[in-house]
Amino acid sequence: MKFSARALLHFDTIRRCGSIRQAARQLHLSSSALNRQLLAIEDQVGSPLFERLHSGLRLTPAGEVMARHAIHVMQDTHRMTAELQALRGLHAGHVDLFTVEALSHAVVPAVLKQMADRHPKVTFRVGVGGSRFAASRVIEGDADVAWGFIHERQVGLRQLAVVSCEIGVAVQPDHPLARLKSVRFSQCMRFPMVLPAPELTLREALVPMLAAQTEPPPVILETGSFELMRQIALQGRALVFVNRFGIEDELLTRRLVHVPLKDAAPSLLGIYVRARRSLPAAVEAFCEMAVEHMQGLAGRRPE
Template sequence: MPLMSNRAHRFHAPMVVYFDAIRRAGSIREAARRLNVASSAVNRQLLKLEAELGTPLFERLPTGLKLTHAGATFARHAIEVLQDAERVRSELEAMQGLRSGHVEIAAVEALTSDLLPSVLTRLRELYPRITVGVTVLGSAAISQAIVSGDADIGIAFSIDRTLDLRQLSLWPFQLGATMRPDHPLANYQKLSLGTCQAHSLILPKADLSIRQQLHRALGKLPQGMVETSSVELAKQLTLRGLGISFQTRIGIERELESGTLVHIPITKPVTLKADLGVYVRSARNPPIAVHALVELFSKQVDQMAASESR
C-alpha cells in the first residue's frame, strides 16, 4: 500500500512516520526504499522511539519484523495521528479553495469494470488535485484494510459489521444468473438455483461473499465447471459460453447494455440480494477528499439502484 501523503507526514516526528513505514513494509530496508531515505536513518529513528517508550516495538525475525504487543498498541496510535494529519491538511487546503488530498480505496473487483472508472473520471474533472490509490481485495480483506489504516474507505458487498467499521452508505442489489443470450435459460424472467444446477456453472470461490450466499440458500453446492475468485474471469468465461455465473449487475454493465449477456434474478429457494456498502474506520473523521469521492460514488450508485428497482 502507498504511504500517507508526504505533506501529512510533516506534521509529525520522523519516529512516528518511520515506525508506520516499517509496520507496512515489514522491514527496515523496504521502508527506507519507500521513504527514499537511508536504511540507517530509519533504523536510528526506530531505536530512538523504542528507547523513549522503554520497550521493543518489533520482534527481529529471520523473515522480517513482526509487531510486538506494545508495537501493535503504538500502531493504532500511529494510524490515528497520521490519518488525522491528512484530514487536517485536506481541510486547510479546502479552506483555500484547493480541494486536494489523497484517498486510498479498497474495493471489490466488480467495481473496476465500469462503476469505479466512471466515478474516478468525474472526480478528476471536478477535483483534479485529489489523487487516488485503488487496491482490489475480497470483501473480508477490505474490512482489515480499513481497520489497519491501509485504506481510507472500503467498498464491498456484504461486509460483516463490527464496532471498528462505520457504514456511510448501503444499497441492496439483486443477485442473478448471468449467461449469454443464446443460453437455453436466457428467456426466463426469474430462475431458481435448482434450475441453474442442471447446466454448467461458473462458481465463485469461498473468499467472495456471493459464494457464502449461494451456500446458505442451497446448502452443499455442486461442482462448478470453473471456480474462481476473479469476477472478471467469470465474466469472460460466461461470454465464451462456458456456463452460468452468478453476480449482481455491477461489473457487467456494458455487457448488459450491448446485449452480449443477460442477468436473470434468482428467486428460489429465496430471493438473493447483495448489499453494496461504503465503509470507513469508526474512530476516524475522514478528510474532505474522502467525502468528495463518497458523494460522487453515492450519486452514481443511487442511479443504478433506482434503475434496478424499476
C-alpha cells in the same frame, strides 16, 4: 509520551511493510539506521512493538496501540493539509480508494469522472482486490475508503451507505435459464458453472446451496477474477454467479441476461471509512458522490 512525526512515519512504514529492510528501502534509509530508530521508540515506550519472526515482523499488543495512534495522527495531518489547501483556494487533495473488481469496470470510473469535472486538482490512488482486504486497508489506515461487499460489521469501520444487490446467474440470451424470471440453485445444477473463489464474499452466499446438493456441482472453473467470470459467460461456456454490477454494458446490449437466484441472500454493497475519523474535504466529496451514484444505480429497476 510524545513522538515526532518522523518517528511515527518510520514506525508505520515498518508496520505496513512487515520488514525493516523493505521499509528502509521505501524511506531511503539504511536498515541499521531504521532499526536504531525503532529500538529508540521501543525504549521510549518501554515495551517491544514487534515480534521478530522468521516470516517477518508482527505487532505486539503494545504495537497495536502504537499503530492506532500513528494512523490517527497521520490521517489528521493529511486532513489538515487538505483543509489548508482549500483555504488557499487550491481545492486540492488526495483520495486512496480500495474497491472490488466488479466496480472498476463502470461504477468507479463514472464517479472519478464526476470528481474530475468538479474537483480537477484532486488526485486518486485506486487499489483493487477482495472486499475483506479492502476493509482491512481502511482499518489499518492504508486507504481512505473501502467500496465493496462487506457483510460483517467491523468495529474499525463506519458505514456511509449500503444497497442490496440480487445475486443471480449471468448467461447468454439463448441459454435455457435466460427466459426465467428467477431460478433456484438446483436448476443450475444441470449446466456447467463457474464458482467464485472461497476468498470472495459472493462465495459465502452460495455455500448453503452447495452444501444442500446431493451430487457434486458441474464446476468447470473456480476463480477469484471477476473479469474471467464475465468472459466465460460471454463465451457461453458456463453460467456464472454474479450481481448486476460489472456487467452493466452486457445487460444493456443483451449480450448477457441476469436471472436472480431465488435461494440466495442478497449481496450488500457498501461504502466504508475508518470509524471515528474526520474526513478530509476531498475524501468527503468523493464519498458523497459515490453514495449518490451507488444509490441511484440501486434504484434503477431492470427492464
